[in-house]
Amino acid sequence: MSQKSLRIATWNIASNRNYVAITSRLAELDLDICAMQEVRLDCAAHLPAILDFTSPDLRGYRWFFAPTLSPGELDTNESQYFGLVILSRIAFRHVTSFELGPNHAGRYVGAEAEPRVMQLAMLQWDQPLIFGNTHLAATEGWSLSPMRRSQASRIADILRPIAKLGSVVLAGDFNTGPRSRDLTELRGVLPHTYAGSRGTYIREPGPPIDFFCSSTALAVDISVFEPAGLSDHNIVVATLVEGCTDGGR
Numbered sequence: 681m682s683q684k685s686l687r688i689a690t691w692n693i694a695s696n697r698n699y700v701a702i703t704s705r706l707a708e709l710d711l712d713i714c715a716m717q718e719v720r721l722d723c724a725a726h727l728p729a730i731l732d733f734t735s736p737d738l739r740g741y742r743w744f745f746a747p748t749l750s751p752g753e754l755d756t757n758e759s760q761y762f763g764l765v766i767l768s769r770i771a772f773r774h775v776t777s778f779e780l781g782p783n784h785a786g787r788y789v790g791a792e793a794e795p796r797v798m799q800l801a802m803l804q805w806d807q808p809l810i811f812g813n814t815h816l817a818a819t820e821g822w823s824l825s826p827m828r829r830s831q832a833s834r835i836a837d838i839l840r841p842i843a844k845l846g847s848v849v850l851a852g853d854f855n856t857g858p859r860s861r862d863l864t865e866l867r868g869v870l871p872h873t874y875a876g877s878r879g880t881y882i883r884e885p886g887p888p889i890d891f892f893c894s895s896t897a898l899a900v901d902i903s904v905f906e907p908a909g910l911s912d913h914n915i916v917v918a919t920l921v922e923g924c925t926d927g928g929r
Contacts, residue, residue: 685921686805690851690890692717692815692913695762697726705908706767709917713803715813715851716765721745722758743767746777746799748815753795755788764799764813773802778838780814780831791818791855792827798835798850800842808846812839816862818855822886824862828855832866839869843895850893853913857887872897876904880914890916 689711693702695718706714721727747763754762766775780796788794798814814835817828839848850870856862858873867873875891890913892900898920905915 685919687712687917687919688811688849688851688892689714689915689917690717690813690853690892691715691907691915692853692890692911694718694911694913695720696910698910699726701908701910705910705915709905709915711767711917712769713811714765714767715799715811716767717813717815717853718762719745719765720760720762722760724759741767741769742772744772744775744799744801746797748795748797749788753784753786753788764797764815766799766801766811766813768801768803768811771804773804775799775801778834780816780834782827792825793817796831798838802846810842810846810848812848812850812852814850814852814854816852816854816856822856822860822889824860825856829862829865832863836865836869839895843869847898848895849898851891851918853890855889857889858891858893860887866893870895874898874900874902874918876902876914876916878904880904880916882907882912882914888916890914892916892918 693716697720744766747761749762751759754760777797777799780798782793784795798812800810800812803809803811816831817825819825858875870893872894875888879886880888880890901919903917907915
């Protein structure tokens with residue numbers, strides 16, 4: 681089996697619509713896949729900026745956008761959608777998204793009550809690899825959340841049969857630390873966690889809330905990069921080598 685390295689990242693871009701700067705930062709990091717959260721798109725104005733990458737290093741990337749909030753649900757009068765993006769220079773075999781709850785209730789009412797989703801993409805790598813992206817409910821001070829626990833349980837139910845098809849790596853902003861009790865059921869399906877040693881949300885000290893979890897143990901090197909003023913979250917990058925395993929962290 682070839683020892684092919686793969687660079688994956690998770691980055692909450694905090695609704696920044698400066699896509700030229702964002703894509704240039706991703707190019708600097710030489711990423712194969714990036715899970716992006718808090719992406720705001722006006723499909724008329726911003727969709728071309730996503731698809732027509734200005735950086736030569738990003739030509740050939742594919743992207744998959746999954747909205748969580750529609751223009752009528754956002755706390756703005758602009759015609760925007762809000763959600764997740766998977767950006768990849770590895771071809772997708774299949775892509776889909778799943779709603780995690782709570783149900784849509786009209787206008788935006790708060791971070792814990794905001795509808796959330798999970799994206800999944802099966803990648804054409806040397807072995808079956810299912811890559812996921814999510815953003816779970818937020819609470820003040822990273823406190824425990826029944827809503828976040830419900831969303832993590834929903835993810836576990838979705839991924840339990842899928843994990844039998846190949847390795848599953850889920851990236852995202854979990855809005856809680858890797859060992860949180862809210863993620864107990866999810867860890868039963870994705871027991872191997874890969875995170876940095878310090879908090880990833882810049883504005884407030886706390887646990888690393890942006891990280892990766894996997895159904896199989898992988899040889900992973902974690903790096904954390906400053907966002908260069910583009911977000912209030914650091915960029916977390918995992919470099920892994922196919923065919924190599926460790927005990928997980």
